[in-house]
Amino acid sequence: MKNTFQSNSGQVTLVGAGPGDPELLTLKAVKAIAAATVILVDDLANDAVLAHARPDARIVHVGKRGGCKSTPQAFIEKLMIMAAKEGENVVRLKGGDPFIFGRGGEEVEALHAAGIHVEVVNGITSGLAAISSLNVPLTHRDHAHGVIFITGHAKPGDSGPDWVKLSEAASQAKLTLVIYMGMTHASKIEQGLLSALSASTPVAIIQHASLPEQRQAITYLAQLCETIEAENMASPSVIVVGDVLQGVAALHTQPSLPQQKAAG
Template sequence: MNTATTSSVRAGSCTLVGAGPGDPELLTLKAARAIASASVLLVDDLVSDEVVALAAPGARIVRVGKRGGCRSTPQAFIEKLLVAEVLAGERVVRLKGGDPFIFGRGGEEVEALRAAGVEPVVVNGITAGLAAPTQLGVPLTHRAHAQGVLLVTGHTQPGGGQTDWALLAATAHAARLTLVIYMGMRGARDIQHGLLTGGLPTHTPVAVVQHATLAHQRHAVMRLDALHATIEREALGSPSVIVVGDVVQGLQALGEAPAPVPALAARA
């Protein structure tokens, strides 16, 4: 038996870490420890520089950007790179914006790692769908206005069919649910049309939050029937979260509602 060869083989590992919405102070302690102990970090485009700065000085940083509407690193390539680095003995951290398991493709990466015989660790992060409304003081499940939350992506997988916004609207209206829409900016016109067609009232309050928790955060509040027009007028873009539902009414009490919402109080 060649003991020298056997002892020289390092055991690699992989941790999928949710970097949260951007503010490094919102990281969990477990996430910060994992980042600091990594020898290789595969970093998504939306992870802030302040979070990446927590890596050890000798760590190798690999940018594998994924952002809607822009050229992205193919998911299959990321998965192969994850496996290769772990099998090479590296302590790999896959650093993902928000939470790995909320529209973060973490499930696909876990499946690829397990298929290669690697059991990853997953560290949750604060997802933008929670952080964005919280920045505005909007509770997603205020009991006077909502009995639950639906987290929905506005960007469907190619070949996976279109989201039935009318059905979602009917469900949200009947069950008093808040809709939190990720990656919905490019499809805002269709989302607005579908939600109105499905029965959500025109005066349903909506908030759009861009770059939540960061210094350059922006937001706008409007009625549902002004969603697309407000996004265009205010030049809001990705990454943004769209929050639809009566929980947004609380912004009026805080004096946060800008000009597009004067009729919001006149609810039919």
């Protein structure tokens, strides 16, 4: 098969900056940042990781944060393509992992279509870092046979996840749900998940995972929205739902809990 990449162009590396703690950056990510001549920095990437950049690297902040004004995705892709065609070594620095709700797939497609060589360096996703900060696993032989990473933020014109069906799947297959960008639609999420999951299913809301300002609230599914309001939790937060949280929930919440399943 003929190589369609332009031999005289630079390259682009999509780098996962991890959940926020700069010490969770991978060695491969450090090397990519150190070699870059242009770095396009996502709003959720910790600027502290830029200490690894070369002094003459051009740093461009291209904010992408839910609920706030963001740099258009098409413009970011255009910047990457233009810089690579000028021979630059471009790093697109993203919070978490580029391929977990980081639009990395869209960027790879755009770069390939433009004939630009692209590589991906994975980072620790915030959903994993958030639950790990509580010393709780995502899977457990007794409590969770698997995990679903799901977004609570739908693309304009998309109805978003079917929380009723997700509730059924999580209940039947014993799955942990890790919900990104779900704070705005917490009420819809709570109502949908209660269709098949017990009202007493434990829930954790973790804000600013892995950072010094991290906050968390432990509650139960029927009290999700109530807890978010009472504890003044806000974005960026990860919501984790599942029986893997039973131990930590018993330590943090009241013993009198609803045990029944809400009517579907």
